Amino acid sequence: MNTRGLYAKFINNVRFHKLLVKYDHDLARVARAQGCHCGGKLHSADYGRKPRGVPANAREFYCKRLSLCCAVDNCRERTTPASLRFLGRRVHVAVTMLLISVMVEGATPQVSELSREFGVDRRTVARWRDWWRTAFVATRFWRAAQADFSPPVDTSHLPACMFARFQGRPLRRLVNLLRFLTPITAGAGAVRVS
Numbered sequence: 444m445n446t447r448g449l450y451a452k453f454i455n456n457v458r459f460h461k462l463l464v465k466y467d468h469d470l471a472r473v474a475r476a477q478g479c480h481c482g483g484k485l486h487s488a489d490y491g492r493k494p495r496g497v498p499a500n501a502r503e504f505y506c507k508r509l510s511l512c513c514a515v516d517n518c519r520e521r522t523t524p525a526s527l528r529f530l531g532r533r534v535h536v537a538v539t540m541l542l543i544s545v546m547v548e549g550a551t552p553q554v555s556e557l558s559r560e561f562g563v564d565r566r567t568v569a570r571w572r573d574w575w576r577t578a579f580v581a582t583r584f585w586r587a588a589q590a591d592f593s594p595p596v597d598t599s600h601l602p603a604c605m606f607a608r609f610q611g612r613p614l615r616r617l618v619n620l621l622r623f624l625t626p627i628t629a630g631a632g633a634v635r636v637s
């Protein structure tokens with residue numbers, strides 16, 4: 444898979460980062476409209492993030508995680524909506540984790556370049572690779588969602604083989620894959636950090 448163009452487009456494309464922010468606001472609006480499980484209204488309670496794996500010119504798009512808090516005094520429970528930018532509490536942003544994981548499968552020589560560029564060391568890359576094959580495939584989300592792929596994807600090559608199934612231009616495919624993964628980014632389905 445040729446990922447060279449994808450890498451260049453991703454790091455320089457402000458519109459791409461803005462698109463992820465827009466989707467996150469949409470997801471937050473949906474969560475807000477649903478309200479708290481106690482019946483209370485939800486108010487904005489965003490929190491700051493110190494994102495890793497983001498080029499300096501894009502950091503501003505990843506410094507806040509949208510979050511909500513119940514307005515009812517006895518509840519005050521926090522609801523964190525799903526996100527295209529953050530995979531649970533993982534410090535590296537979702538797109539970098541995903542992109543590097545896809546590129547590792549392609550064994551492109553750029554992986555070391557990409558790791559340097561985004562400040563991701565080899566151990567982290569290896570841990571992610573392991574995560575896709577063990578923790579991810581064990582999630583309730585994946586056990587249900589894998590049926591959407593026909594023929595079935597080869598789970599020993601996740602997430603590259605999953606990415607390959609999405610249609611359209613590379614950036615659109617990347618956005619669609621991030622949207623597909625949102626159920627594991629927050630709430631009861633949120634992934635364990637590794």
Ligand SMILES: [Zn+2]
Nearest residue numbers: 479481513518
């Ligand atoms: Zn509540």
